Amino acid sequence: MLDQPDRVRFEQLVLPHLDSAFNLSRWLLRSRADAEDVAQEALLRAYRFFRGFHGGDARAWLLQIVRNTCYTWLEKNRPVEAMTEFDEELHPQPSNSPESLAIAGDDRERLTRALDTLPPRFREVLVLRELEGCSYKEIASITSIPIGTVMSALARARQRLQRTLTNVVPQEAPREL
Amino acid sequence: MSCELTKGVLHGYLDNELDAARAAEFERHIESCRECASALGSGEALRASLQGPGLYERAPAVLRDRVRAQLKSAAKSTPKPNAQPAWRWLAVAASILIVGTMFWLSLPSLVRTPPTTNLLAVEMIDAHVRSLQAGHLTDVVSTDQHTVRPWFDGKLDFIPPVKDYTEEGFTLVGGRLDALTGRSVAALVYTRRKHYVNVFVWPTQDVDTPIHPPGSRQGYNWVHWRHKGMEFCVVSDASPTELHELAQLINQ
Numbered sequence: 001m002l003d004q005p006d007r008v009r010f011e012q013l014v015l016p017h018l019d020s021a022f023n024l025s026r027w028l029l030r031s032r033a034d035a036e037d038v039a040q041e042a043l044l045r046a047y048r049f050f051r052g053f054h055g056g057d058a059r060a061w062l063l064q065i066v067r068n069t070c071y072t073w074l075e076k077n078r079p080v081e082a083m084t085e086f087d088e089e090l091h092p093q094p095s096n097s098p099e100s101l102a103i104a105g106d107d108r109e110r111l112t113r114a115l116d117t118l119p120p121r122f123r124e125v126l127v128l129r130e131l132e133g134c135s136y137k138e139i140a141s142i143t144s145i146p147i148g149t150v151m152s153a154l155a156r157a158r159q160r161l162q163r164t165l166t167n168v169v170p171q172e173a174p175r176e177l
Numbered sequence: 178m179s180c181e182l183t184k185g186v187l188h189g190y191l192d193n194e195l196d197a198a199r200a201a202e203f204e205r206h207i208e209s210c211r212e213c214a215s216a217l218g219s220g221e222a223l224r225a226s227l228q229g230p231g232l233y234e235r236a237p238a239v240l241r242d243r244v245r246a247q248l249k250s251a252a253k254s255t256p257k258p259n260a261q262p263a264w265r266w267l268a269v270a271a272s273i274l275i276v277g278t279m280f281w282l283s284l285p286s287l288v289r290t291p292p293t294t295n296l297l298a299v300e301m302i303d304a305h306v307r308s309l310q311a312g313h314l315t316d317v318v319s320t321d322q323h324t325v326r327p328w329f330d331g332k333l334d335f336i337p338p339v340k341d342y343t344e345e346g347f348t349l350v351g352g353r354l355d356a357l358t359g360r361s362v363a364a365l366v367y368t369r370r371k372h373y374v375n376v377f378v379w380p381t382q383d384v385d386t387p388i389h390p391p392g393s394r395q396g397y398n399w400v401h402w403r404h405k406g407m408e409f410c411v412v413s414d415a416s417p418t419e420l421h422e423l424a425q426l427i428n429q
Contacts, residue, residue: 015245
């Protein structure tokens with residue numbers, strides 16, 4: 001329903017962020033194959049809603065649609081996973097020294113596995129911040145969490161990831177009752 | 178002992194999100210806090226490994242081609258996502274055909290009434306039908322008005338009034354962006370028993386109107402009115418009385 005100039009504008013402003021759309025989908029869905037389908041659907045939704053985009057940060061605007069599309073897909077296809085909430089009460093951890101982390105550069109698989117075991121709400125803030133380089137403001141607008149809580153969300157996500165990486169057991173970290 | 182700053186400020190510092198004064202303050206703190214110094218080192222190490230090669234997943238070329246091809250065909254016809262079963266397409270095509278035909282058939286009668294209203298009605302029903310396709314109903318899913326309302330912030334050049342009326346029998350289920358008569362509008366979605374109700378909202382310069390008598394087309398009902406600088410259209414297959422009831426709630 002967009003006319004030609006709109007389509008050109010869409011291709012110039014939104015399409016260049018296809019990598020970001022795919023990256024976020026891959027990490028939210030933990031599957032490249034699913035990410036291809038869902039990212040494609042998200043792009044088309046973005047295209048339909050393009051009239052609602054009034055300039056500004058096209059990547060953040062697109063990623064917001066990508067995220068919503070991913071969660072809708074998760075709710076439908078993996079309902080249990082989508083319900084995992086961002087509510088971890090972490091008990092105090094001994095601080096990790098940089099040496100004890102010792103994550104070698106070629107340890108990509110271990111890092112991927114660790115990220116994939118995090119609840120999606122932790123995973124998404126980390127991916128947006130560290131892989132996409134999003135600002136707190138962008139993260140807030142993409143994930144619809146208040147900007148004041150982005151910092152603590154990242155703090156908890158990083159702590160959780162570090163804990164997963166340093167734990168011998170790659171499973172869910174133990175929780176004190 | 179755990180330093181409180183490792184749960185917040187330290188990360189703001191790491192992400193370069195503190196203002197100059199707070200950053201300087203944290204730098205002074207870190208000189209005397211071994212825990213923060215160590216945690217900062219861990220944070221930096223973690224970042225270095227996350228940003229190392231291989232973790233960022235780029236879109237495969239085949240996806241790029243598929244998206245481009247889809248955009249091309251979407252630009253020619255009505256844009257829709259592709260991963261839907263064929264019967265759904267038939268249903269959508271049929272709805273569009275029905276709406277289109279009814280509009281065409283009713284053209285002579287439209288001459289007597291302001292054409293914009295009728296065009297709006299057709300578009301509204303079209304948008305309502307479209308929204309009922311799988312996965313298109315809501316972009317933000319929440320029964321909480323305090324989640325739905327801020328969601329629109331920054332996506333539209335206005336903020337629609339959002340309220341949940343569960344006690345009155347209309348439950349807010351979410352919202353999305355939509356387009357009517359060439360402009361972006363907010364669509365709020367409510368459920369009434371098992372019926373979905375779309376409330377389209379956009380700003381207007383025109384004077385307030387009372388809630389117009391309900392209109393009806395192809396089994397869908399709608400009510401339309403203006404109130405305090407906003408124009409409202411409520412569409413659903415719920416009864417006209419129920420729509421009028423919701424309209425009155427919104428106006429309160």
